[in-house]
Amino acid sequence: xxxxxITGKTVLWIFLLALAFVTLIPVVITxxxxxxxxxxxxxxxxxxxxxxxxxxxAEAWDQANFSTxxxxxxxVSLSTVAGTLLVASMAAYVVDRMDFxxxxxxxxxxxxxMFVAVGAVVLRPQFDLMVKLHLHSSLxxxxxxxxxxxxxxxxxxxxxxKGIPRELDEAARIDGSSLGRTFWTIILPLLxxxxxxxxxxxxRGAWNEYLLPLVFTMTKPELQTLTVGLANxxxxxxxxxxxxxxxxxxxLSILPILIAYVFANKSFMxxxxxxxxx
Amino acid sequence: MNKSKNAxxxxxxxxxxxxxxxxxxxxxxxxxxxxxxxxxxxxxTARFIGLDNFxxxxxxxxxxxxxxxxxxxxxGKLLLSIPLSLLLAAILNRKIRxxxxxxxxxxxxxxxxxxxxxxxxxxxFNSYNGILNQFLIKFNISSSGIDWLGPKHAMLTVILxxxxxxxxxxxxxxxxxxxxxxxDVYESSSLDGANKIQQFRFITLxxxxxxxxxxxxxAIINALKGxxxxxxxxxxxxxxxxxxxxxxxxxxxxPVGGSAASTQVQEFGYGSAVAFMSAVIVGMISLIxxxxxxxxxxxx
Numbered sequence: 001x002x003x004x005x006i007t008g009k010t011v012l013w014i015f016l017l018a019l020a021f022v023t024l025i026p027v028v029i030t031x032x033x034x035x036x037x038x039x040x041x042x043x044x045x046x047x048x049x050x051x052x053x054x055x056x057x058a059e060a061w062d063q064a065n066f067s068t069x070x071x072x073x074x075x076v077s078l079s080t081v082a083g084t085l086l087v088a089s090m091a092a093y094v095v096d097r098m099d100f101x102x103x104x105x106x107x108x109x110x111x112x113x114m115f116v117a118v119g120a121v122v123l124r125p126q127f128d129l130m131v132k133l134h135l136h137s138s139l140x141x142x143x144x145x146x147x148x149x150x151x152x153x154x155x156x157x158x159x160x161x162k163g164i165p166r167e168l169d170e171a172a173r174i175d176g177s178s179l180g181r182t183f184w185t186i187i188l189p190l191l192x193x194x195x196x197x198x199x200x201x202x203x204r205g206a207w208n209e210y211l212l213p214l215v216f217t218m219t220k221p222e223l224q225t226l227t228v229g230l231a232n233x234x235x236x237x238x239x240x241x242x243x244x245x246x247x248x249x250x251x252l253s254i255l256p257i258l259i260a261y262v263f264a265n266k267s268f269m270x271x272x273x274x275x276x277x278x
Numbered sequence: 279m280n281k282s283k284n285a286x287x288x289x290x291x292x293x294x295x296x297x298x299x300x301x302x303x304x305x306x307x308x309x310x311x312x313x314x315x316x317x318x319x320x321x322x323t324a325r326f327i328g329l330d331n332f333x334x335x336x337x338x339x340x341x342x343x344x345x346x347x348x349x350x351x352x353x354g355k356l357l358l359s360i361p362l363s364l365l366l367a368a369i370l371n372r373k374i375r376x377x378x379x380x381x382x383x384x385x386x387x388x389x390x391x392x393x394x395x396x397x398x399x400x401x402x403f404n405s406y407n408g409i410l411n412q413f414l415i416k417f418n419i420s421s422s423g424i425d426w427l428g429p430k431h432a433m434l435t436v437i438l439x440x441x442x443x444x445x446x447x448x449x450x451x452x453x454x455x456x457x458x459x460x461x462d463v464y465e466s467s468s469l470d471g472a473n474k475i476q477q478f479r480f481i482t483l484x485x486x487x488x489x490x491x492x493x494x495x496x497a498i499i500n501a502l503k504g505x506x507x508x509x510x511x512x513x514x515x516x517x518x519x520x521x522x523x524x525x526x527x528x529x530x531x532x533p534v535g536g537s538a539a540s541t542q543v544q545e546f547g548y549g550s551a552v553a554f555m556s557a558v559i560v561g562m563i564s565l566i567x568x569x570x571x572x573x574x575x576x577x578x
Contacts, residue, residue, distance in 0.1 A: 012369065019366070020383050023442070027386070029409060030398050041401070045412035091295035094288040101285070106296060113303040117503040117560050120528035121553035122306035124546060129301070148302035150295065179287050208391035210506055215532060227393045231510050234397050243401055253394045261389045265382040268389060272447060273454035 030254065033247035041243045053244070060248040068222060069229035070252055073207060076139055076146070076225055080206035081199050083147035085157075088198065089191060092157040093183050097169060110151040123215050130216070139223055142216050146206050153198045156271075160194030161187075197271050200264060207257060226253040310550040318547035331551035341552060343518055344526040345559065347433070351508075351522055352501035354437040359444045360497060364490075366445065367452035368478060381453070385446035392443060396510035399439050403427055403511075427512055432520045436508050443507070444500070448493055455489030456482065491571045498567055502560045523556045 033041055034056055035049040044050070060066045095103060130141035164187060172182040188195075210227040217223040224232070230249045233242055261268060314331055318324035335341055366384060370377045387395070402409045403426035411423030426435045463481055472480070483490070505525040508514065513534060514521035530549035 012374075016369065016380060019362075020380060023384055023387060023446070026395065026398055026402065026442070027390070029402065033401075033409075041409070042407040043412065045409075045416040087294045087298065090291040094291040098284060098288045100288040106292060109296075109299055109304065113299060116307065116557065117499065118307060118310060118553045118557050119503065119505075119524040120531050121310045121550055124531050124549075125306040125309035126302055129305075144298070145302050148298035151299070151303075154295065179284070183291075204389055208393070210391065210393035210510075211528075218532075227391050230397055231393050234400055234510065246397055246401060250394050250398050254390050257389050257391075258386075261382075261386065265385070269381065269385055269450055272385075272388075272450045 027254065027258075030247055030250050034244070034251045036244060036247070038241055038244045041247065056244050056248040057252075060245045060252070064233070064242070064245045064249065065221065065224075065229060066226070066245075066249050066252055069224055069226045069249075072139060072213075072223060073225040073227075073253070076143055076209075076213065077203050077206040079139075079143045080146040081202045083143065084150045084153050084202045085195055085198055087147060088150045088154040089157050089188065089195065090183070091154055092161045093187055096158055096161040097166070110154055113149070114151045120211065123212065127215060136216065137220070139213075139216075142213050145212060146209065150202075153202060156198055156201075157191065157194050160191055164190050197267050200260070200267055201271055203260075204257060204268075207253075310553050312550075313547050314550035314554050316547040316550075320544040320546050324547065327547075331548050332555070334548060335551060335555055340518065340521075341523075341526060341555075344514075344521045344523045347519070347521055348502060348523040350433060351437060351440070351520070352498065354433070355440045355444065355501045356494070356497055358437065358441045359448060360494060362441070363445045363448035364452050366449045367456055368482060370449070371453055371456040381450070384449055387443045387445075388447045392507045393510050395443065396439065396507045399435075399507075400427075400511055403435050403439075427516070429516050429519050432512050432516060436511055436520050439507055439511060440501070440504065444497070448497060451493045451496075452486070452489065455486050455493075458489075459485045494571070495564060495567060499560060499564055502563060523559070527552050527556055 032047065032049060035052045035054065036044065036046070036056075037051075037053055040046060040050060061070075091106075094100070095107065126145050127136065127141075130136040130144075133141075135141040135144065168186055168190070169182055172186050177185070208227065209225070210231065213223075213225045214228045214231070217225075217228060221229075221232075226249065230246065230253060233246050233249065236242070313324065315326060315328060316324040317327045317330070370381050370384075405411065405423065405425045405427055408423070408426065410426065411420070414420040414423055425431060459482065463485075464477055467477055467481060503524050505522050505528065508520050508522060509525055509528065512520045514525050514529070527549060530545040530552060533544060
């Protein structure tokens, strides 16, 4: 009985550690690889870099345009987070606290956009629309489209909104506060935790987005984000000689989100688990 | 308070969200719904051709090849990721040491960009000079490396990459479901002498039923519509071996150099019809699964 238990435990831990290894190794390879030379990466078969080349980052930053890509990724992600939270929290406030004609239609529309899977076809009319609005030659087109996909954040904020007692609205109304002022000064601060998780999720989505910025910046390298610029390295004619830039660039893209994850992994995970009930 | 003033306030707060959703979410779908009846290649005038695009779909061998590939890809991804994530969830729901850390580790791939990881996996699996092959050769496991992205193994490789990115997500959803099963059910059953495997079969699985059903449904839809990772990793190649439905659709709207000859030109009308067809296929599979799993629940 005793030995059986020990064997069982050993098998269990070998299984868990092997899986953890497989999960982590691609990221470890990326981080270690970002310090190797191109030839060490393509022929060296080493685990640790034989010599740590921190210069890869400086070169990727200057010569491979990663400074531009990083800046663009930051602009897109931060604007999308701000816009999404604003638009979605305003909508969630009136949908939860007020009755008006068309509320059901609005909610239905939001869930419809979440569940219909039509793929890349929507990118075409979206692009044409931005050309007409003269927003295709800046990142605003990309940002607006990313903000428009706020259905899931709306539903998340709606569930957080339900947790804020209505008595607070009442009290504010009796004190003479307008609906708008109640939202900005009372509801929004109390919505903090919801906004935090929403921000995390929107940031992750916008930062990692690939297809939308790809389509919008195909002929405009100065507007490309990290994901697009990085994937383009793979297609380039000199791809074979730039593996070390690929690794450094991949790190620039992965590390900010990974650092956020180290500190806030509970929030990331809570969010996914919560979506099951919503 | 004035009722119409309240309504005006509500609409003003709803306006940004409703406008964005209508213009950038609903209108593009309506656009596709219209142009699937047209011959339209992005220039000149669009010509109404009725159902011609749909009869073209029926004859389009490349499309049906992509449908078959989608099923293989989705099937492989599900068969590997669902049991694995369920097993992980069952283990990490128990009070074992370091379970928080392990959960965080397994969930980590889901926070990283699919496209970025596809670039990394390309450098790992690349047949010539790839990192994995360097090690296989170094340790004499293979004399000249394995052609991971070649015609024989490319599909397996893209499936493995997809599984890598998906397991943590489903594990977490299963964990949320498992936490709803009361602890004392396990305690009383172990007093009755049930072992862990029996507990899993007769308590965990039945009580997890609805969650299991929902997660599998979600996984099916995700697997059928995913193509970003494949696009970066193999571009659907070699020779269409990993071309899935939604990647084929993407190429009709945004032709990629090096793809099959028939997708070198933009096909907005035909592409819209393909998008509709693909959405119908995903919807049908989900419905079939939904009814099949409900019946199974009743028999249980």
